[in-house]
Amino acid sequence: MRKWKWFLWFIIAITILGLVICAVFSALVLTQREIYHNVYVEHVNVGSLSREEAMQKIENIFENELKERRIRFFYNKHEWKFTYEKLGYSYLYENAIENAYKIGRQGDLFSRVKKINSLRNKPARIALEGYFNHGSINEIILEIEEAVKSEEVDASIIRENGIFVITNEILGTRLDRNLLRVRVEEAIKNYKLQDIEIPVKYISPRLTREKLLAIQDVIGEYATEFDSSVIGRSKNILLASSSIDGTLLMLGEALSFNKQTGRRTAQAGYQVAPVILNGELVPAIGGGICQVSSTLYAAVLRADLDVIQRQNHSMPVSYMHIGQDATVSYGFIDFEFANSGEYPVFLESYVDGNKLVVRFHGKRDNNIYIKIHSEIVSEIKLDNKIIKDPSVYLGETEIKRKGRTGFRVNTYKIYMENDEEIKRKLISKDLYPPLYSIWIEGTKHASIEAKSEAEEKESSND
Numbered sequence: 001m002r003k004w005k006w007f008l009w010f011i012i013a014i015t016i017l018g019l020v021i022c023a024v025f026s027a028l029v030l031t032q033r034e035i036y037h038n039v040y041v042e043h044v045n046v047g048s049l050s051r052e053e054a055m056q057k058i059e060n061i062f063e064n065e066l067k068e069r070r071i072r073f074f075y076n077k078h079e080w081k082f083t084y085e086k087l088g089y090s091y092l093y094e095n096a097i098e099n100a101y102k103i104g105r106q107g108d109l110f111s112r113v114k115k116i117n118s119l120r121n122k123p124a125r126i127a128l129e130g131y132f133n134h135g136s137i138n139e140i141i142l143e144i145e146e147a148v149k150s151e152e153v154d155a156s157i158i159r160e161n162g163i164f165v166i167t168n169e170i171l172g173t174r175l176d177r178n179l180l181r182v183r184v185e186e187a188i189k190n191y192k193l194q195d196i197e198i199p200v201k202y203i204s205p206r207l208t209r210e211k212l213l214a215i216q217d218v219i220g221e222y223a224t225e226f227d228s229s230v231i232g233r234s235k236n237i238l239l240a241s242s243s244i245d246g247t248l249l250m251l252g253e254a255l256s257f258n259k260q261t262g263r264r265t266a267q268a269g270y271q272v273a274p275v276i277l278n279g280e281l282v283p284a285i286g287g288g289i290c291q292v293s294s295t296l297y298a299a300v301l302r303a304d305l306d307v308i309q310r311q312n313h314s315m316p317v318s319y320m321h322i323g324q325d326a327t328v329s330y331g332f333i334d335f336e337f338a339n340s341g342e343y344p345v346f347l348e349s350y351v352d353g354n355k356l357v358v359r360f361h362g363k364r365d366n367n368i369y370i371k372i373h374s375e376i377v378s379e380i381k382l383d384n385k386i387i388k389d390p391s392v393y394l395g396e397t398e399i400k401r402k403g404r405t406g407f408r409v410n411t412y413k414i415y416m417e418n419d420e421e422i423k424r425k426l427i428s429k430d431l432y433p434p435l436y437s438i439w440i441e442g443t444k445h446a447s448i449e450a451k452s453e454a455e456e457k458e459s460s461n462d
Contacts, residue, residue: 035101041058075148088132095129155208157215220300223357224291235269240264257293273286296349297335342363374410389443391442401437
């Protein structure tokens with residue numbers, strides 16, 4: 001019986017001793033201030049190190065890695081090499097060390113002890129998270145962007161010896177910022193060291209060869225004649241014609257005659273010639289330029305382009321049908337039109353001898369052509385104005401200004417197909433104001449002496 005009692009007390013003692021030993025061991029382990037053994041940050045063992053020591057260790061290793069790892073960027077002949085550090089990439093060291101320190105320190109007592117013991121056979125690994133300093137990577141992107149950027153160049157079209165010569169467009173390039181940033185971040189996060197091709201976007205210019213190839217047909221033209229012996233006027237017509245020649249209008253684009261030709265000044269080469277001012281012809285710089293604007297207007301109508309602003313002269317002009325002219329005065333009166341069609345149009349204007357030709361080239365989709373018809377709605381006449389002049393002898397008269405009949409004119413655009421009218425459109429209602437004649441009528445009475453002299457002179461003539 002005593003043996004059993006002693007044996008029972010022995011078992012109890014051993015159990016108590018084991019519990020004390022476990023409690024002491026657990027207390028020592030659970031109160032450990034260092035990171036538990038067999039804990040890694042990536043491939044670096046930080047077990048049994050204080051947080052400060054672990055921080056120092058991984059910083060030394062991974063900071064060198066950031067300085068040594070490089071990525072090469074390339075585009076055509078351009079090349080850049082940047083380290084991870086230069087690209088603004090870094091690691092969240094504190095987060096990694098904090099996560100390493102938490103292993104074996106979460107949950108109840110039993111769970112903690114179990115986790116700590118499991119580390120002997122199965123190490124714990126903590127991922128080292130990275131982050132980007134976007135300020136640094138943006139600076140690099142701006143540097144690359146400036147190098148790869150190129151401006152797009154329009155295709156061009158000129159007319160030489162009666163044919164069109166078209167040059168190809170050149171595509172512009174712009175850096176695709178977002179895609180480059182994604183490629184950089186993916187490469188670094190995956191520890192890839194392969195070269196990265198700079199992603200670019202290609203920018204098509206406004207004018208392309210394909211668009212200009214649509215210019216195939218004459219869609220509207222008109223010609224007027226002038227007296228080439230009048231040097232000043234002829235020179236002005238040639239200058240204005242040259243200034244609009246070769247103009248290309250894309251869809252929706254407008255042309256202002258005044259903007260295109262500029263100020264009509266002597267410095268620009270314009271000369272003195274008759275111009276219409278207040279219904280009368282007077283000499284001025286740039287005389288004759290309205291023949292160019294009027295001829296252009298006539299061609300615009302026949303090309304079926306949109307007229308934005310146009311004004312008729314104050315009197316009919318000899319070189320145009322009444323109701324079909326367009327006057328201009330820089331800073332006051334402009335002629336402006338726009339390409340409202342589906343294709344680009346090319347404006348050709350030239351002088352051939354005493355003839356001014358304006359022609360629009362584009363693309364014609366049908367057989368419709370346009371005629372212009374003007375009709376005088378009414379004539380307006382004014383009575384003569386008589387001015388009494390005491391310096392002129394009674395009974396004598398002379399004309400100081402010749403009057404002119406005024407007109408109200410309606411002008412129509414007539415759409416023709418197969419020589420048949422299919423549509424008629426009123427495009428303008430113009431007024432050409434009348435001008436009264438001015439007559440001088442004498443009121444001076446002749447003296448007897450003067451009368452005798454006049455009679456003697458008259459008899460001698462007989």
